[in-house]
Amino acid sequence: MAAGVDGIGGTGLALRAPARAVPLAAGLLLASLLAAVLLGPARVSPAGFLAVVADLLGLAPLPAEFAGDRAILSVVRAPRALMGALIGAGLACAGAVMQGLFRNPLADPGLIGVSSGAALMAAAGIVFGGGLMGSRAGLLGLWLLPLLAFAGGLGATFLIARLAMREGSVGVANLLLAGIGVNALCVAGLGLLVAIADDRQARDINFWLLGSLAGARWVHLPVLLALVGLPCLGLLRLARPLNALMLGEREAFHLGVQVETAKRVAVVLAAVAVAAGVAFSGIIAFIGLLVPHLVRMAVGAEHRIVLPCAGLLGGALLVAADLVARSLAAPAELPVGVVTALLGAPFFLLLLRRQSA
Amino acid sequence: MxxxxxxxxxxxxxxxxxxxxxxxxxxxxxxxxxxxxxxxxxxxxxxxxxxxxxxxxxxxxxxxxxxxxxxxxxxxxxxxxxxxxxxxxxxxxxxxxxxxxxxxxxxxxxxxxxxxxxxxxxxxxxxxxxxxxxxxxxxxxEDWAALDAPIAALPTRPRGIFVLSGSSGAPLVSGRDTHADAAIRAAGAVNLVEGYRGYRPLSPEMAARMAPDFILMMDHALEAAGGPEAVLRMPALAVTPAAAARRVVPMPGSHLNFGPRAAEARRALALALRPGATLPALPERPWLRG
Structure with a gap:
């Protein structure tokens, strides 16, 4: 089977020992997390950093002079970095699984409607929710918008899966076509909402569509661990069925893969992981489509390597992009969805160029 | 303990x-x-x-x-x-x-x-x-209140619209409950758009039906839209009496702040909307200089 898989992956660039790629990607994620906590527009001295760590570990009480450092490190940066890692991992993992499922390197989680469904409902919340984005929003505003976006993402995916169902089986081609149809509807709905929105609401929608991690708090992390972290672990277990699926559905079936189950599990888990992520961050460009693609270019098509690498690199890229987003224009912030593409796309184009050379 | x-x-x-x-x-x-x-x-x-x-x-x-x-x-x-x-x-x-x-x-x-x-x-x-x-x-x-009677006594009630931006597509026009709407009212004029709240795109049909006498815009928005000539050429606005009379009224964006210069802004807008009209000057307030 391995030979067949390599034949389909067909990259001349595959590393000699792709197994080494996973620790490498993990290292990158760790490095980006460390950089995201240590760096930024707010200066934190090494002494301050050590004092805050000692305080968090219960080793030594925090000297009063470092109270500001604690706010920066543990209130602003740490939850933001961890949120970025989880959301980025969810997007990239889901993207890798979608590309495997559709057997198409241009597939991404957007194909099953998650992003456009989430965007549609978030925009509806902004337009009809009466000031959900203003400072008067209160607790309801803090959770209602993510909840709407999450429900919108899952709803669109559910609709697509139902429409693609034929005699109890979900055909991949049907899934693709139903996805195109439902996505078109969602985008039209979004356009309609922007058209009837007033100026301020339209700008709020615009910022939501560009993504931001500025709202990250510790309270979000258990939610994201459950709704992004766990589905990601589930997606990793799809590596073998996805490897088999690359040969074709019938061949996979003969290899003993529960094809229908695998497809359904893949769609559901990818939808949950992506919908929960964008619910808190808004749309994040590039990661779901290009990170898995980039990983394939670098390590080949073996899903047992591609899936964890994509997840780790997706997390690393979003964490690094967010560091840039909050540092580059300080004291202002750039939308992180813009930065992910600005950072990732040149890298991707470079790899593409080397591959074709 | x-x-x-x-x-x-x-x-x-x-x-x-x-x-x-x-x-x-x-x-x-x-x-x-x-x-x-x-x-x-x-x-x-x-x-x-x-x-x-x-x-x-x-x-x-x-x-x-x-x-x-x-x-x-x-x-x-x-x-x-x-x-x-x-x-x-x-x-x-x-x-x-x-x-x-x-x-x-x-x-x-x-x-x-x-x-x-x-x-x-x-x-x-x-x-x-x-x-x-x-x-x-x-x-x-005091300054705000001092304008009440003189503005009410002005002979005309200009009727028009406020255009927030016109640099792309249909002009974004103020409805009710905006700072622009409040500024127009305070200046003794009439905002013709009453059908909606906030700022929304205006269709040519709507504009023709409302027949505004003036088009009020902020300086920077007017500049971004390419100046008065470009604004008056926009399909939604070209058919209006304001376009025939070339009445695009610019004002500083800060006129919509309703901050410490609110009275000064109210007086300036009331005059800008009525060429040739006069209002008593407000007392000099040294803290507003600079």
């Missing part, structure tokens, strides 16, 4: 409160709030403002934290402000929640339109900055 630690902390807390300095590193988010801080003589205490803070010109030389609906978190914390003055329009709420968790000293100020709202803003900012609001607040209330 617990009581003892509280007792021990008591004097320390009191001392901290007594020693608390007047806010000296202030971030203003909201054009009117920045304008108030400068009018109160506290401009030198500001360390940053947002993109809506355009007046006085000195405000534009301060570090800028970006658009008020996309607040940064670390960027603000890094400024180490001892007061964060937020317009209630600032957002998103999730970012404000992070700032609260980081113990940023936040003060939210309502952002109303009209004379009373302007005075209330000035008083709220003065209180937050621990400065006396007088004589500025009373003077503003």
């Amino acid at each position: 617990r009581r003892r630690s509280l007792l021990a902390a008591g004097p320390a807390l009191l001392a901290a409160r007594a020693a608390r300095a007047v806010p000296s590193r202030v971030v203003c988010v909201g054009g009117a709030l920045t304008e108030c801080a400068f009018a109160l003589g506290a401009g030198s205490r500001l360390v940053a403002v947002d993109t809506t803070s355009l007046v006085p010109p000195a405000a534009q030389r301060l570090p800028n934290i970006g658009y008020m609906r996309a607040l940064p978190t670390e960027g603000l914390v890094a400024l180490h402000p001892d007061l964060l003055l937020l317009s209630e329009e600032a957002g998103p709420p999730a970012a404000i929640e992070v700032l609260r968790a980081a113990r940023m000293p936040i003060r939210t100020v309502p952002d109303g339109a009209g004379g009373e709202a302007a005075v209330a803003k000035l008083r709220a900012v003065a209180e937050a900055l621990e400065l006396p609001a007088e004589p500025m607040a009373s003077a503003l209330a």
